[in-house]
Amino acid sequence: MSIEKYTRNFLKEVEERVEEGHWVKMCMQCGVCAGSCPLGAHWEHTPQKIFMMIRAGKREEVLSSDSMWMCTSCYQCIVRCPRKLPITHIMHGLAYLAKREGLAPKNQPTAQFGQLFWDNLIKTGRVNELKLSLGMYFKDGFSQGIKNAMAMQSVGMGMMKAKRLNPMEIMGGHGVKDKSGFQAMLKKARELEDGRRKLA
Amino acid sequence: MTEVVATNQTILVVGGGISGMTAALEAAECGKEVVLIEKNPALGGRVSQLYRYFPKLCHPTCGLEINQRRVKQNKRIRVLTMAEVTSITGSPGDYTASVKIAPRFVNENCTACGDCGDAAETMVDDAFNYNLGKVKAAFLPSRMAYPQRYVVDPSVIGTPEADKIKAACKYDAVDLAMQEETVQVKAGAVVWATGWKPYDANKIQPYGYDRFANVITSVEFERLSDPHGPTGGKILRPSDGKEARNVAFIQCAGSRDENHLRHCSRICCMASLKQTNYMREAFGDEGKSTIYYIDIRAIDRFEDFYQKVQADPNVKFIKSKVARILEDKDGNPVLHGVDTEGYHRYATPHDLVVLAVGMEPSVSAANIPAEIVSDSSGFIEQDQANGAIFGAGCAANPLDVNRSVQSATASALRAIQVINRVARAEG
Numbered sequence: 352m353s354i355e356k357y358t359r360n361f362l363k364e365v366e367e368r369v370e371e372g373h374w375v376k377m378c379m380q381c382g383v384c385a386g387s388c389p390l391g392a393h394w395e396h397t398p399q400k401i402f403m404m405i406r407a408g409k410r411e412e413v414l415s416s417d418s419m420w421m422c423t424s425c426y427q428c429i430v431r432c433p434r435k436l437p438i439t440h441i442m443h444g445l446a447y448l449a450k451r452e453g454l455a456p457k458n459q460p461t462a463q464f465g466q467l468f469w470d471n472l473i474k475t476g477r478v479n480e481l482k483l484s485l486g487m488y489f490k491d492g493f494s495q496g497i498k499n500a501m502a503m504q505s506v507g508m509g510m511m512k513a514k515r516l517n518p519m520e521i522m523g524g525h526g527v528k529d530k531s532g533f534q535a536m537l538k539k540a541r542e543l544e545d546g547r548r549k550l551a
Numbered sequence: 552m553t554e555v556v557a558t559n560q561t562i563l564v565v566g567g568g569i570s571g572m573t574a575a576l577e578a579a580e581c582g583k584e585v586v587l588i589e590k591n592p593a594l595g596g597r598v599s600q601l602y603r604y605f606p607k608l609c610h611p612t613c614g615l616e617i618n619q620r621r622v623k624q625n626k627r628i629r630v631l632t633m634a635e636v637t638s639i640t641g642s643p644g645d646y647t648a649s650v651k652i653a654p655r656f657v658n659e660n661c662t663a664c665g666d667c668g669d670a671a672e673t674m675v676d677d678a679f680n681y682n683l684g685k686v687k688a689a690f691l692p693s694r695m696a697y698p699q700r701y702v703v704d705p706s707v708i709g710t711p712e713a714d715k716i717k718a719a720c721k722y723d724a725v726d727l728a729m730q731e732e733t734v735q736v737k738a739g740a741v742v743w744a745t746g747w748k749p750y751d752a753n754k755i756q757p758y759g760y761d762r763f764a765n766v767i768t769s770v771e772f773e774r775l776s777d778p779h780g781p782t783g784g785k786i787l788r789p790s791d792g793k794e795a796r797n798v799a800f801i802q803c804a805g806s807r808d809e810n811h812l813r814h815c816s817r818i819c820c821m822a823s824l825k826q827t828n829y830m831r832e833a834f835g836d837e838g839k840s841t842i843y844y845i846d847i848r849a850i851d852r853f854e855d856f857y858q859k860v861q862a863d864p865n866v867k868f869i870k871s872k873v874a875r876i877l878e879d880k881d882g883n884p885v886l887h888g889v890d891t892e893g894y895h896r897y898a899t900p901h902d903l904v905v906l907a908v909g910m911e912p913s914v915s916a917a918n919i920p921a922e923i924v925s926d927s928s929g930f931i932e933q934d935q936a937n938g939a940i941f942g943a944g945c946a947a948n949p950l951d952v953n954r955s956v957q958s959a960t961a962s963a964l965r966a967i968q969v970i971n972r973v974a975r976a977e978g
């Protein structure tokens with residue numbers, strides 16, 4: 352998509368299409384979030400930088416950034432932001448827009464996990480922990496999957512003992528009573544959200 | 552028993568800082584009767600606690616002394632120190648205030664000779680120096696205190712030490728039987744000038760004021776720089792008494808922050824710019840200052856002051872609100888953050904950190920014992936609904952001395968107009 356350089360168009364787009372996006376213009380670039388984020392030092396773009404890039408109209412760069420996907424929702428930034436920007440929410444909102452616009456970075460582990468989790472959940476209305484874990488282990492191929500599973504073995508055993516993981520779930524697993532009702536509800540919610548956020 | 556003669560043509564001024572003194576003087580010099588109420592044992596307020604004041608960097612004595620002389624000479628001003636207003640009833644032209652006066656244990660006979668201080672042994676917190684040091688339990692509040700009269704700290708009353716203090720006085724000035732009293736003061740109009748207090752730095756957790764000895768506030772730095780202060784004017788850091796030659800100033804410490812004070816305190820940028828001059832004065836080219844800021848707000852005419860400091864090669868400006876402070880093994884505060892001009896991450900040690908703390912009203916409008924309209928920070932708004940109670944100086948806004956004085960003069964004028972109406976009505 353072509354987008355004019357240095358216009359406010361992207362800021363407007365973020366305001367309309369991103370959860371809590373209307374807050375971005377309130378950022379005063381003080382740097383507290385960037386300096387407070389426990390992970391920011393390892394990212395290409397801190398929240399402060401992302402917000403400035405939005406205002407500078409750098410749509411492609413923002414939406415293809417890895418940073419939003421790295422946010423752990425620790426809320427350190429929100430707690431300290433002098434302007435009370437809901438930074439965490441904006442970061443996740445941006446990630447969602449990036450995903451829907453097809454600009455999210457390829458093979459981003461958090462994005463992959465998010466997709467697996469979603470696909471897993473909507474099938475029965477309940478998360479199938481076993482399939483989710485296996486899906487995650489084997490996402491990079493069979494032999495890597497075996498290695499991952501071996502490495503995580505003790506965690507898996509512990510979860511089974513604590514009844515957090517049921518080996519029988521491999522057969523299909525538990526679900527909600529009204530599966531089709533559940534799926535219809537999600538579909539409707541998505542329709543509403545897509546309409547509101549102008550997502551195709 | 553304290554006697555105060557006041558009528559509904561009297562102007563009551565609450566707060567004896569530069570604003571209250573100014574309002575009282577302007578009104579009295581226009582022929583009005585004034586009662587001036589001050590909570591502390593001496594007039595002068597926070598200005599008397601500065602080392603120098605911008606823009607001309609003169610010592611506060613220069614502005615305060617002349618005002619003290621004017622107060623002393625003016626028969627129309629009645630000063631009550633160690634006094635607080637506990638209630639105000641009535642309406643414009645006809646108010647009655649209850650004033651609670653704490654015992655000073657020293658009467659008008661005092662010559663400030665200091666013998667009682669020599670006799671005292673107990674040391675108490677030195678409020679004038681923001682508790683950075685201690686004073687004897689019989690003390691003069693500050694070198695240039697007005698009235699020049701000692702105070703005996705209530706903590707020694709009833710002890711043999713108090714008797715010793717009394718015995719030391721040759722002028723029969725120590726009166727250990729003094730009691731707290733409440734007097735009623737009539738007034739036609741009130742000027743409320745209770746000023747400001749520094750924002751509680753303990754609340755700014757990431758900066759560790761409560762944990763790190765070498766993180767101090769701007770008001771404390773004023774006292775450290777003053778030759779009459781607790782260090783004799785040497786800028787020594789609290790942890791080990793080492794000379795602080797490399798000082799960081801953190802702007803907006805508690806201001807412009809929804810978690811703390813919402814407003815810009817307006818003078819703290821200028822205060823830090825001024826304080827870089829103290830560093831130069833103390834250490835010459837060896838004194839390094841770094842100002843960490845969001846934006847420098849050198850209000851209107853002061854832009855040239857800012858430019859002069861910018862031109863000083865020993866002063867560095869870093870556009871960044873510091874995210875947090877940690878301490879290294881040598882007790883140096885280490886500042887962590889990301890700057891806004893290039894997004895560079897820093898972790899920089901300094902000898903000492905000065906937090907340019909914000910100003911909040913010393914008496915929030917909600918705690919003024921009358922119905923007062925205020926802004927969201929508790930500063931008094933100018934509003935018809937306040938009747939004839941007028942905010943002045945930093946009780947109404949975070950202001951520098953110059954603007955406080957302007958604001959006080961304006962309030963005095965409003966009060967005078969009310970009194971003139973009362974006088975006309977009474978014929």
Ligand SMILES: Cc1cc2nc3c(=O)[nH]c(=O)nc-3n(C[C@H](O)[C@H](O)[C@H](O)COP(=O)(O)OP(=O)(O)OC[C@H]3O[C@@H](n4cnc5c(N)ncnc54)[C@H](O)[C@@H]3O)c2cc1C
Nearest residue numbers: 566568569570590596597604605745746747944945951952
């Ligand atoms: C670090 C710092 C440095 C500064 N440096 C400068 C400078 O260089 N130049 C400059 O122009 N300005 C400077 N200022 C601003 C200056 O301090 C204020 O403008 C000035 O103090 C305002 O005077 P005021 O009388 O309104 O308030 P205050 O000085 O606060 O006086 C108020 C008085 O009211 C009394 N009071 C409080 N409560 C009560 C009560 N309930 N009853 C009775 N009395 C009460 C107080 O004891 C006090 O005496 C600085 C401020 C800070 C924070």
Ligand code: SF4
Nearest residue numbers: 378379381382384432
């Ligand atoms: S802390 Fe808030 S105001 Fe400061 S840069 Fe981050 S988002 Fe902007």
Ligand code: SF4
Nearest residue numbers: 388422423425426428
């Ligand atoms: S919530 Fe996300 S962006 Fe905010 S500090 Fe934590 S990891 Fe960083």
Ligand code: SF4
Nearest residue numbers: 661662664665667720
């Ligand atoms: S109280 Fe007495 S001893 Fe103390 S300073 Fe005053 S006159 Fe001197």
Ligand code: SF4
Nearest residue numbers: 803806816817819820
């Ligand atoms: S005057 Fe400067 S330091 Fe003070 S609150 Fe305003 S911008 Fe911040």
